[in-house]
Amino acid sequence: MIKYVKPGDICIILFLMCLSLITWRSFRKAAEGRTAIVYCDGNEAGVLDLNEEQQFNVRGPMGESRLQVTGGTIQMVSSPCPHQICVKTGKIFRSKSMIVCVPNRILVRISGNDTDSLDAITQ
Amino acid sequence: MIQILWMRLPNNMMTTRTTTLALLITLATIMASVESLIQSPVPFLRLGLANGITLLVLKWYGFREGLTVTLFRVILAGLITGRLFQPTFFLSLSGGLTAVLVMAFLLRWESRWFSLIGISIAGAFFHNLTQWLVASVLVRQFVGLSFLPLLFLASVVAGMMIGYFSMLIDQAVRKQTGRVG
Numbered sequence: 445m446i447k448y449v450k451p452g453d454i455c456i457i458l459f460l461m462c463l464s465l466i467t468w469r470s471f472r473k474a475a476e477g478r479t480a481i482v483y484c485d486g487n488e489a490g491v492l493d494l495n496e497e498q499q500f501n502v503r504g505p506m507g508e509s510r511l512q513v514t515g516g517t518i519q520m521v522s523s524p525c526p527h528q529i530c531v532k533t534g535k536i537f538r539s540k541s542m543i544v545c546v547p548n549r550i551l552v553r554i555s556g557n558d559t560d561s562l563d564a565i566t567q
Numbered sequence: 568m569i570q571i572l573w574m575r576l577p578n579n580m581m582t583t584r585t586t587t588l589a590l591l592i593t594l595a596t597i598m599a600s601v602e603s604l605i606q607s608p609v610p611f612l613r614l615g616l617a618n619g620i621t622l623l624v625l626k627w628y629g630f631r632e633g634l635t636v637t638l639f640r641v642i643l644a645g646l647i648t649g650r651l652f653q654p655t656f657f658l659s660l661s662g663g664l665t666a667v668l669v670m671a672f673l674l675r676w677e678s679r680w681f682s683l684i685g686i687s688i689a690g691a692f693f694h695n696l697t698q699w700l701v702a703s704v705l706v707r708q709f710v711g712l713s714f715l716p717l718l719f720l721a722s723v724v725a726g727m728m729i730g731y732f733s734m735l736i737d738q739a740v741r742k743q744t745g746r747v748g
Contacts, residue, residue: 449684457723460722464715464720
């Protein structure tokens with residue numbers, strides 16, 4: 445395969461590599477400083493930095509719910525609610541996405557710059 | 568449409584050419600529709616098998632033929648996958664047209680400066696870039712900026728593979744028949 449490659453090809457490949465590196469660096473910077481805001485019964489219960497591995501317990505009307513932050517994502521690890529919908533939501537990381545636990549009145553929302561969010565995914 | 572495009576050719580050559588192009592359109596359509604069944608983890612990330620057919624048609628026949636094949640491929644694949652005149656249809660239409668323009672432009676310097684590999688990579692890149700721009704215009708907001716570097720890298724990898732395969736096909740066809748069409 446190498447013997448067919450011509451100078452223009454190498455230029456194109458190098459140009460695209462540099463372009464992806466530049467965009468990657470600039471957008472990684474923009475994505476930093478993202479936080480998850482935890483609301484309990486409508487009141488702000490805590491702000492979690494998503495770049496920091498941590499656990500967070502929040503007390504709702506039914507008992508204690510446990511949140512975990514790993515690798516820029518946040519998920520509900522355990523909850524006292526009956527249907528466990530909040531736990532099944534899994535890990536969230538995009539800005540504006542949410543974990544909601546209605547029985548325990550807990551809402552977790554990711555805040556971040558708007559340009560990094562997706563309205564919809566198309567194929 | 569096909570008849571209008573090749574009116575100037577002698578009758579028997581026109582028939583051969585029309586049949587070959589129809590077969591290639593069919594191949595590209597099948598590739599595009601089968602490919603759309605593959606679930607992708609990231610939006611816009613596709614293999615672009617149909618791009619290889621477009622590249623070969625551009626090389627063997629020329630710009631008008633490549634444009635025709637791409638147009639028919641996009642419309643037919645849209646019909647098969649049921650996405651005709653939906654937003655995603657316009658995404659693939661714009662991406663396909665830009666890729667044809669870019670690849671036809673680069674093919675003029677093919678033997679000296681570029682091989683089919685580089686041309687295919689450039690086509691894939693402009694396909695992705697146009698799709699992303701059109702998607703951003705459609706939703707009036709820059710879509711998934713964090714995916715962009717991945718998109719550019721993917722166009723290098725996929726374009727390289729497709730370009731290499733098209734090159735092998737081109738060489739095999741030339742070896743066997745001595746000519747094309």
